[in-house]
Amino acid sequence: MSEEKKDDLTPLKLGKTVIVGGHPRSGTSLACQLLESAGVKFLSDIGKDMYNKEGYYEYSLEKELSKRLIDQAMTEENTRDLNKIIKLLNEHEGWSGLKVVLIPAIFYYRHVGRKNLKAVFIFRNPADSKASMLRRGISQFKLSWFDNNNAIIAAYENIPESIVISYETVMEKKPCVERAFRKLGFRIDLNRIKSLYRTQKNSGMIVTKEEMAVYKKLKELEKKSCK
Numbered sequence: 001m002s003e004e005k006k007d008d009l010t011p012l013k014l015g016k017t018v019i020v021g022g023h024p025r026s027g028t029s030l031a032c033q034l035l036e037s038a039g040v041k042f043l044s045d046i047g048k049d050m051y052n053k054e055g056y057y058e059y060s061l062e063k064e065l066s067k068r069l070i071d072q073a074m075t076e077e078n079t080r081d082l083n084k085i086i087k088l089l090n091e092h093e094g095w096s097g098l099k100v101v102l103i104p105a106i107f108y109y110r111h112v113g114r115k116n117l118k119a120v121f122i123f124r125n126p127a128d129s130k131a132s133m134l135r136r137g138i139s140q141f142k143l144s145w146f147d148n149n150n151a152i153i154a155a156y157e158n159i160p161e162s163i164v165i166s167y168e169t170v171m172e173k174k175p176c177v178e179r180a181f182r183k184l185g186f187r188i189d190l191n192r193i194k195s196l197y198r199t200q201k202n203s204g205m206i207v208t209k210e211e212m213a214v215y216k217k218l219k220e221l222e223k224k225s226c227k
Contacts, residue, residue, distance in 0.1 A: 009076055012083045014113035015090040018120065018184070020057070020099045021106050021155065023148045024141060025132035026124040027167035028099055030193065032057035034170075034181065035097055035120065037189035042097035043088055057099045061085060066105035067142060074108070082108060095186075102143060103151035110159055118184050119162035121152045122170070123218045126211045129167075131203035150214050156221055163225035164218055176226035183225065 018040055022028040032042055036057075046058040065081045072078060089096040095118075100106050103121075110117055124132075126145050133141070141148075156162050163180045170177055173190045181188045 022122040034188040038186035040097040066102040124167035127203040127205040164221040
């Protein structure tokens, strides 16, 4: 194997990066907008549409890599693609941002980020999240609401500089939102929040006891983040 290929398989160290993590239709793009107002530059190549009028803040390679990381872990191909993403994130002098909707994949960034990684986790009432996904035309996702949001709890426990905030709290522009982001060193502009973009509220969809248990736990972590 050539020296160049060997180097490709050595995981790079992640620079100053904040990850936004959450299940689809839970307010991840909104959290990205708030961080953007604080000067965070997001790695993104997916634009806006009628469902996300301010943009998705997603990067195509990351979306594909996250799926492969969950299925295959650190293969040679996945290591090279992870390094490509890290290189792009490290090009920015200030804080870079990366949106990840498959939460277990975040642990790979944690492994190479260590002291340079911060995270904002956002969650939403499971009934409203699911109803909004259906409205968007998403009937299936790689991970269930339960598995993906349950993983947020573990990610929060393993990333020291992280906060958990709910979509509902953000949309209501409660003062605790600013406090939570300040804990990570970001001064956000709540004027980026536009209530007219809100989809689904108080959906009557049936959810499981297990999902509500995770939702309750996330609400408890939100209280800790907002202190």
